Amino acid sequence: MKKHLLAPILSVLTILTSCDTTSNSKVENHWPHAGITYEIFIQSFYDSNGDGIGDINGVTKKLDHVKELGANAIWFMPIMPSPSYHKYDVTDYNGIHPDYGTMDDFKNMLKSAHEKNIKVVIDLIINHTSSEHPWFIESKKGRDNPYRDYYVWAQKDTIADFINKKTITLDSDNIRQWHDPGNGEDFYYGFFIGGMPDLNFDNPKVREEIYEIGRFWLEEVGVDGFRLDAAKHIYTDDRPKDNHAFWKEFRSEMTKIKPDVYLVGEVYDMKEVVAPYLPGLPALFNFDFHYTLLESYKKEDGMLLVRKQKEILDFYKDITDEFIDATFSSNHDQPRLLNSLDENPKKLKQAVTILMSMPGAPYLYYGEEIGMMGKKPDENIREPFLWDIRANDSGRATWIDAEYSKDDVVTPLAIQKSMSTSYFNHYREIIKLRNTNRALALGDLEFYSEDLSKPVMAFLRKYEGQELFVIHNLGQEEQSINVPESFQAVLFSLGNGSLENNIVRLPGYASIILEK
Template structure:
């Protein structure tokens, strides 16, 4: 068929339109682990695939599309090993899957599927302590001559009498008793968190070898991509920090010999000066300062409080090594739900994720935050069932507990939010996509805005190679404006009707804008 002139013109115009639209949308990239996004899941509350009321591994496999759609690059599972507790932070068998969650075959099948989605899998590794029902501890209790006695820390009551009730409350434990009476004899055992979690004795080489073998099992025989190391500061007591640092270096050497690209992220709950010496052994560390300062910034309506704190932390770590991963987070399984921490203000929640995604780091997202789930202490109420659909239609919603906060009349389920353009879920998706499509936002260095600012504004630059962006957030309920840097003309993201108008940036209450050079 011979094309007429108007057909040719139409084809040319169509080609130009397609080409132009393609140029506008940048490619989404996976920056994990250095700057990728990890989604934290408590399996118990996530998705129930077999109708027993408890979330399971097959349920997570069914919902991998949700993780992918959100834009996350990896999953961190809270403990999955056999344990007598609902939270499973007291392990009884390190080479097992908790039967409520499924089988090892289920987990391996899940891993294969996750990797097809290009999603990495990190599991919680709890080695500071075991359950007091672990076979090692049960043997250890049988007497001083038992071969497992020295797997734990035992002492005669009269030698530690002055220390039994002397523990002060710390950031990561409100327990005030470290030495525990097993109920017989004169010997007490040490348990930093509580009596049901006796600490392992890492002065014993056999214990260290047991732990390295457990790591090998999960990396080599199962195939996980890395470990989140619980209570990493407490392998040895607080008065032996150098022994802690040395242990993690040794642990890292042993694990990288098995899997050179292993991902290790440590929980060291303390200020930066205490955290930093762990970097040689744990190249990724959770940034607790980020979480707490984010909340404080909103309460004080002090925009630069977080930006300055983050710059201070990053510069401090860079002075030690430039090979570290800053694991930032806005909430997790130990803190109140983010929406509760932000006065249940929807605009604050959306802006909080804007801040997390425009700051440097490798962000962690806690399951349910993307739909605005609610929850306060005690911990069970921060770990309530995910709301996939309205209860009558929600076949996968778990029922192991009766929720106090995240109920249908208080939280809009995911299925409904997907159809709402202004929902939390669609907001999360949008800002995550913007971040994953812009190398300056994902990988760029942080430079603070040095000009005069209204107190409620946070303003900073992110630059990477030839890309640079200017980011501004208004952390208050009052509209304000800012002189726009002349070279930043292209708006790549706006929230809350923020806009560039002439030489000014107009910032309504709780709004954000990102301009590109």
């Protein structure tokens, strides 16, 4: 074995020390409200037929990996036919991209996942279609075409002031949103790019088309729910109330088919903008969690994330008690977590420990559990999963040459499984702890009110009489924290954290969880 394959792990031999208090505990599935969802980009996951592209049958082969990790559900990035590698521009809403397999392959995978008690959520992209979708091909033929009003069209003179709009938003760096199909007279609206024309949801026929698509996937195929892409952009930003109303209508239509349908929305904005979507989208991604987690490390400010998270949860509770806080530390649009944390292995292990010790329903992005690397452009955040050393890795996708997640940088899963200090075994252990401890999964979040050094993050998790005290040191220097006498049991320790005489000592980037 090449020495460099072990380097990312051997350099952190002392990071993980945990107490085996979960071996006799019952593993529980808290999905959707507090369970764990694993995000997969199929193209890069596992190639079952040797064509270089990951596929659905490859996912079926690797469902045991999801199960072993401890995740309760899978979110698939787009699986429908599309002209692009990422497939966020759909040409057929009722199909499977041929590179990924067939509908029978998908149904077989779904059956296998359900047998393993793994739920399946698919990306549903309804803000826009591909410009190659049959609806749009018809729509651009002329103003009298039956599909014309499936999209948003305007004559050049009515939008002259907006054609060269130069507004960059949180979720798009596109600076042109009105596009010329070629005649220079009529322009169509596409918030993201010209190849993704926005659908016109003022047209009741469009709304009914979308509801029929949802019914197809829930009723005929059998998925458990949808991740709703660009949920904020069903209507333009100056029509937020119309957006909110649409999603309530969408939820009502979907629950007629599947009363327990899971809907998670991508609303990329601050809590005041996000919260009004909750009645329609009971689960929403918490982008503030991701960015504040990274900011906490940069500033070595331990309580920054706790304050932000408490603020968000309290704000949401004022709107509805029935919400799911979809927390995440990375995803397919953000640089890989290890890159965002200065390629520091201790920080990576601690970051997922923070994610799993906080309230919410955490999402994990494929490959983070083995320390995959990646920066923009997006293709390099979506590089192939490393299952084994290259000579043995027949399932590794080759559709792209990896720039970051290479064999001399990332230790493959097969090797990590046998190493007690590996990223994978740490992910598996902290997930198991969450899945066997109700206070950690379901408990309320409370501040610890005593004075703390700035790098220290400390909070309480309480659930039905159980109380945990969670402490993380986000700085490089060792920290000592006085703890109440009632907390005498060490439930979990990362990085040689210790408790003695009511004093917790945490080296840099160490964590400890105490129980009464």
